Amino acid sequence: MTDTPASPVPNxxxxxxxxxxxxxxxxxxxxxxxxxxxxxxxxxTGASRVARWGGQTRxxxxxxxLQHSVLLERVLVTLLAPDxxxxxRRAALMHDLHEGGGLGDxxxxxxxxxxxxxxxxxxxxxxxxxFLAAGLPWPLPEPxxxxxxxxxxxxxxxxxxxxxxxxERLARRDIxxxxxxxxxxxxxxxxxEAGARALWWESHRRIGDP
Numbered sequence: 001m002t003d004t005p006a007s008p009v010p011n012x013x014x015x016x017x018x019x020x021x022x023x024x025x026x027x028x029x030x031x032x033x034x035x036x037x038x039x040x041x042x043x044x045t046g047a048s049r050v051a052r053w054g055g056q057t058r059x060x061x062x063x064x065x066l067q068h069s070v071l072l073e074r075v076l077v078t079l080l081a082p083d084x085x086x087x088x089r090r091a092a093l094m095h096d097l098h099e100g101g102g103l104g105d106x107x108x109x110x111x112x113x114x115x116x117x118x119x120x121x122x123x124x125x126x127x128x129x130x131f132l133a134a135g136l137p138w139p140l141p142e143p144x145x146x147x148x149x150x151x152x153x154x155x156x157x158x159x160x161x162x163x164x165x166x167x168e169r170l171a172r173r174d175i176x177x178x179x180x181x182x183x184x185x186x187x188x189x190x191x192x193e194a195g196a197r198a199l200w201w202e203s204h205r206r207i208g209d210p
Contacts, residue, residue, distance in 0.1 A: 086207050
């Protein structure tokens with residue numbers, strides 16, 4: 001059985017509307033994003049402006065993707081892996097940064113609908129470029145990826161309970177996939193986009209180089 005030849009990647013002339021112009025002036029080819037075209041500040045700013053949960057959280061300020069990422073890193077080192085390496089902690093901070101380039105936080109019901117349209121592949125290509133640009137390995141070793149995924153599930157259930165008013169039983173069943181472990185019980189204080197950026201960069205500096 002022969003391998004199917006890879007489809008050629010369109011360039012900016014072949015498919016101009018698949019090239020994303022960032023705040024820094026860089027263009028990112030969404031078919032084939034390059035680490036060389038990543039300016040971290042672009043994606044951090046974008047993620048701070050993306051509302052989680054479809055913007056349906058309670059309160060006057062939207063809970064954003066960047067604050068979620070900061071909290072996930074805290075959950076990782078507090079509840080799951082106190083001895084987490086700088087690489088794993090940085091990866092946790094960056095796990096949803098691809099949403100800051102216009103992709104947005106695709107809530108699970110839409111994600112399931114879009115799964116067959118290549119959404120998973122688009123996210124993976126962006127993650128590869130972002131992680132390599134930040135000096136992180138891609139793909140992550142499976143044990144590290146599994147820890148981030150588990151922390152993400154803990155945060156999703158905890159956010160649903162605290163910020164959306166979900167009954168804990170239903171949140172554990174429907175959002176956590178019958179998750180039975182510990183949750184994040186400290187109050188989640190929602191901050192604005194500038195506050196989220198300050199928290200993310202503070203965490204980034206505190207962790208140090210991978």
